[in-house]
Amino acid sequence: MDDQRFEIDLVYLWVDGNDPKWQAKKRAFTGVVSDDSETNNKGRYVSNDELRYALRSAEKHAPWIRRIFIVTDDQRPDWLDADHPRIQVVDHKEIMPDTALPCFNSTVIEYFLYRIPGLSERFLFANDDMFFNADLRPGFFFSDDGYPIVRLKRKFFGKWHPRLTAFFKGLVGKKLGQYAQKLADSARAVEKLSGTYYSGVPHHNIDAFLRSDYQHAVEEVFADRVGESQTHHVRTFGDIHRTAFTYYALAIGHGHLRYVGRREASRILVYKHDFMAYMERYRPQLFCLNDNQRVSDEDRKKIRPFLEALFPDKSAFEK
Numbered sequence: 052m053d054d055q056r057f058e059i060d061l062v063y064l065w066v067d068g069n070d071p072k073w074q075a076k077k078r079a080f081t082g083v084v085s086d087d088s089e090t091n092n093k094g095r096y097v098s099n100d101e102l103r104y105a106l107r108s109a110e111k112h113a114p115w116i117r118r119i120f121i122v123t124d125d126q127r128p129d130w131l132d133a134d135h136p137r138i139q140v141v142d143h144k145e146i147m148p149d150t151a152l153p154c155f156n157s158t159v160i161e162y163f164l165y166r167i168p169g170l171s172e173r174f175l176f177a178n179d180d181m182f183f184n185a186d187l188r189p190g191f192f193f194s195d196d197g198y199p200i201v202r203l204k205r206k207f208f209g210k211w212h213p214r215l216t217a218f219f220k221g222l223v224g225k226k227l228g229q230y231a232q233k234l235a236d237s238a239r240a241v242e243k244l245s246g247t248y249y250s251g252v253p254h255h256n257i258d259a260f261l262r263s264d265y266q267h268a269v270e271e272v273f274a275d276r277v278g279e280s281q282t283h284h285v286r287t288f289g290d291i292h293r294t295a296f297t298y299y300a301l302a303i304g305h306g307h308l309r310y311v312g313r314r315e316a317s318r319i320l321v322y323k324h325d326f327m328a329y330m331e332r333y334r335p336q337l338f339c340l341n342d343n344q345r346v347s348d349e350d351r352k353k354i355r356p357f358l359e360a361l362f363p364d365k366s367a368f369e370k
Contacts, residue, residue, distance in 0.1 A: 055115055057172070057197060058117045058173065059171060063178065065128070065179045070126060076124075099351055100355055102179040107366045110367060119368070122141045135368050141167050159280055159290065162277050172263060182338055182362075183336075183337060184361075185337075245302035245303070251308070252294075253297070254316040255316075260300075268296035268300075314335055317335035318338070322345040
């Protein structure tokens, strides 16, 4: 699909967790942020200026993207040129029901991406810590028939297993982290609907979707589960994850499955990896710079210099 026969937009979720006004709003619902909590840790909300560099990476490596939507909670980066014709800031209130607001649960925010006014039928979705690292064409994300290419990893939480489905199903009844539980629940939900069990897990990078299929998943296929979860203002065990939408698209033939490794899509752990050494070893086409409850403020000091070295040129989206 390298002749760009379809319009493709890009959607980011973004929050400035350093904003005192936003912090006060969040404390009213969640209490004090804990550095070691999977649900309510600083790494989920703190801004290391990643969005600035994510936009630089998109402009450099995917200039064919039509428009970029930044979904946020009554915030705006002070460096962003929000008047740029290819940029649109979308407030939660524009796309989410009142019962879901205010929302500090990215899983729930993601349910309503398809409601973004003017969003193209084919769109990419990313968090602000996800980056393009090579010149990519539309065909990297969408096949010639227009369906998205779904990238999954055969690896599940650090373990390889020759019978992946049996391994994944074997997690039933075991205590999992919240994210792992959501993936397991998603796989079981789609198996119940389609008879097909997907044991691959998300590659934790930029994903491709059809807006119409996304809407169908939210409003019809998983409507009950979405309805149950949408009032959860913070991450909650039992929330249906958008991975279920992806698995379902595969099950009905509206996506093409591709298993990937580190050279195609990498997840770099801020607390663990030497960033440049990792990049030189794998040279990934996409990468995520993952902040979480294990990351210290000292670790975070490495982020901006690394991103500045990779993407030093100011984008047209900056003032």
